[in-house]
Each structure stands twice: as C-alpha cells, then as structure tokens.
Amino acid sequence: MAIQIFVIIIGLVLCYLAVVIFSPFLSIEAEVINKGHKDKRTPICRQNINIPIDDTFISGWLYLPEDIVKPVSCVILSNGFCGTKDAVLEDYALKFVDIGVAAITYDYRYFGESGGEPRQLINGIKQMEDLRAVIDYARNQENIDENKIVLWSTSAAGRYGIIIAAEDEKIAGVISQCPSLDHGKDDKLIYQREGIGYFLKLFMHAQRDKGRSRFGLSTHFIPAVGKPGSFAMLNAPGALEGYRSLMSNSEHFINGICGRSMLMLQGPDVAKVAENVKCPVLILVCEKDTTVSPDSYKKVAEILGEKATVIKYPVGHFDIYRGEFFSKAINEQLSFLKRVL
Numbered sequence: 001m002a003i004q005i006f007v008i009i010i011g012l013v014l015c016y017l018a019v020v021i022f023s024p025f026l027s028i029e030a031e032v033i034n035k036g037h038k039d040k041r042t043p044i045c046r047q048n049i050n051i052p053i054d055d056t057f058i059s060g061w062l063y064l065p066e067d068i069v070k071p072v073s074c075v076i077l078s079n080g081f082c083g084t085k086d087a088v089l090e091d092y093a094l095k096f097v098d099i100g101v102a103a104i105t106y107d108y109r110y111f112g113e114s115g116g117e118p119r120q121l122i123n124g125i126k127q128m129e130d131l132r133a134v135i136d137y138a139r140n141q142e143n144i145d146e147n148k149i150v151l152w153s154t155s156a157a158g159r160y161g162i163i164i165a166a167e168d169e170k171i172a173g174v175i176s177q178c179p180s181l182d183h184g185k186d187d188k189l190i191y192q193r194e195g196i197g198y199f200l201k202l203f204m205h206a207q208r209d210k211g212r213s214r215f216g217l218s219t220h221f222i223p224a225v226g227k228p229g230s231f232a233m234l235n236a237p238g239a240l241e242g243y244r245s246l247m248s249n250s251e252h253f254i255n256g257i258c259g260r261s262m263l264m265l266q267g268p269d270v271a272k273v274a275e276n277v278k279c280p281v282l283i284l285v286c287e288k289d290t291t292v293s294p295d296s297y298k299k300v301a302e303i304l305g306e307k308a309t310v311i312k313y314p315v316g317h318f319d320i321y322r323g324e325f326f327s328k329a330i331n332e333q334l335s336f337l338k339r340v341l
C-alpha cells in the first residue's frame with residue numbers, strides 16, 4: 001500500500017511538472033512599454049565602454065568633465081529593477097559631470113547592451129560582481145581618482161552600494177535612492193496586497209522556466225511590471241505608469257524577467273554587513289512608496305548610525321525620478337558629493 005501511494009505521488013508530481021513546463025497556456029502577455037528612439041542625442045561628454053567579465057562583457061557609458069587636469073572623482077550608477085542605462089541614469093550622470101565629477105552608468109549582464117544568457121536574468125550576486133568589475137575599471141583609469149569613488153544605486157539595487165562599501169574601505173561614499181533594504185518589510189507589503197497565492201504563482205512560473213531550461217526550450221518570462229491585480233513582479237498602484245514614464249527614453253528595456261530568477265539567491269542581507277561600512281551614506285526615502293516599504297530603510301539606517309543621512313520626501317516610488325522631487329533629490333545628492341569628495 002505504501003509503495004502504491006508513493007508511486008501515485010510521484011506520478012502526480014510528474015504530471016504537475018509536465019503541465020507547468022510544457023503547457024502553452026501558462027505564457028503571460030506583458031503590458032506594452034513604449035521604447036525610446038535611436039536618434040536621441042549623445043552628450044559630448046559620454047563615451048562607450050565595454051568591461052570584460054567572465055566570458056562576456058558589461059556595456060557602459062563613461063561621462064567625463066571637460067578640461068581634466070588631474071584625476072577626478074567618479075560616481076558609479078547602478079540600475080534598479082530591470083532598468084537599462086539608457087533610461088534615467090543619464091539624467092543623474094550629467095548633473096554630476098556639471099560639478100566636475102565623472103560618472104559611469106552600465107547595464108548588468110543579461111540586460112540591455114551587455115552580454116550574457118539567458119536574457120533578463122536577475123541575479124543579485126552576479127549584479128554585485130558586475131558592480132565590482134565597474135569599480136575596478138574606474139580605478140584603472142588615469143583620469144579618475146581611485147580614492148574618490150561614490151556608489152549610487154536605486155530601488156531594488158539600493159542595497160548594492162552599502163554591501164560593497166562594507167567590504168571595500170576605499171569607497172568614498174554611497175547614495176541609496178528609494179532603496180529596498182529590508183526584504184522582510186518589502187515582502188510583507190506585497191503579501192498584504194496580493195496574498196499567499198501571488199507567491200505560489202511566482203514559484204510555479206519560476207519552476208516552469210527552470211524546467212524549460214533543462215529541456216533546451218525557450219526562456220519563460222514573467223512580466224516585470226503590470227496593472228494592479230495583474231500577475232507581474234511589480235503591480236503596485238502607479239508602478240506601470242511609473243515605468244512607462246521612466247522607460248520612455250530607453251531603447252533596450254524589456255518588460256519581463258527570466259522566471260528562474262526567483263529561484264536564485266540574491267546576495268547577503270545588507271543589515272548583516274552594514275556595521276562594516278566606514279564611509280558616509282545618503283539614503284533618500286519616498287514616504288508614500290508602495291513598491292518597497294517606506295520603512296525598508298530603518299534597520300540599516302539605525303545600524304549605520306551617524307554615517308547615515310536620511311532625507312524623506314512625501315512622494316511615491318517613481319516621483320523622485322522626475323520633476324520637482326528629482327530637482328530636490330539631485331540637489332541633496334550634489335551637496336553630499338561636495339561634502340564627501
């Protein structure tokens with residue numbers, strides 16, 4: 001009897017996996033995000049760079065101030081969730097160049113113009129490896145001061161700069177904008193809105209993509225962003241409108257992530273390493289955020305103590321990238337750079 005039950009269970013599991021992996025009805029249509037145009041003007045201060053890593057490369061843009069007579073400071077900017085360097089990062093980079101600071105923006109592996117397969121794979125550990133490679137590149141440039149590098153990151157990547165600074169005492173400062181720093185609080189926010197079914201569905205679609213990869217089948221994508229109530233990684237109120245605004249300049253943004261990303265470790269808990277940070281950290285918080293918890297910063301800020309400067313804005317997650325609050329936030333960032341560099 002026990003053997004029969006075991007065989008039945010195995011059979012049910014195999015049937016489940018067969019349906020999940022091979023069924024054509026589990027594909028998800030993503031919302032359309034209009035892309036930018038190839039003829040967008042290239043700033044004079046910008047040059048293309050490619051940084052080798054493993055067996056592929058990171059595509060980046062290096063922005064240099066005019067008339068450099070000695071090595072200058074540099075800000076390295078890291079994208080948020082599914083972002084590409086041709087979306088909003090240039091708005092920040094050009095502001096930094098205006099005060100005589102170099103800037104580097106880049107695409108993570110598997111995204112944008114960078115190499116790597118499968119496309120749209122989110123792997124926090126590899127993304128931090130990418131950031132380390134960009135830091136090494138910057139330190140080897142004769143016109144960049146290797147001791148005056150600031151790490152800038154936003155949203156889902158908001159923890160990267162803090163984690164790297166905890167292991168690298170030469171980092172001069174960190175800017176963390178509307179960051180996800182406490183996954184417990186962020187997941188709770190999603191759970192309260194979507195329920196347990198959302199997470200079970202995520203797991204199923206992750207299994208589908210992982211299973212398809214084992215059979216050499218095409219990647220199964222989960223929409224990166226969608227309307228409230230739809231199945232997408234980000235479906236909070238305002239998220240779709242926010243992405244449509246931010247990605248309007250991007251030629252390379254794709255509204256989807258590789259499903260198996262959900263099965264991968266995404267790197268260390270920033271709260272467990274924050275005590276090792278030696279440099280100043282600027283944290284910019286959106287108090288009406290529904291994409292990450294508005295309280296996501298609190299534990300890390302408390303650990304950082306006097307090293308952390310926290311600035312709060314009465315806006316949603318995407319409002320800090322445009323308009324009035326972009327101006328306010330960028331002015332805080334420029335003041336921070338002048339102070340630490």
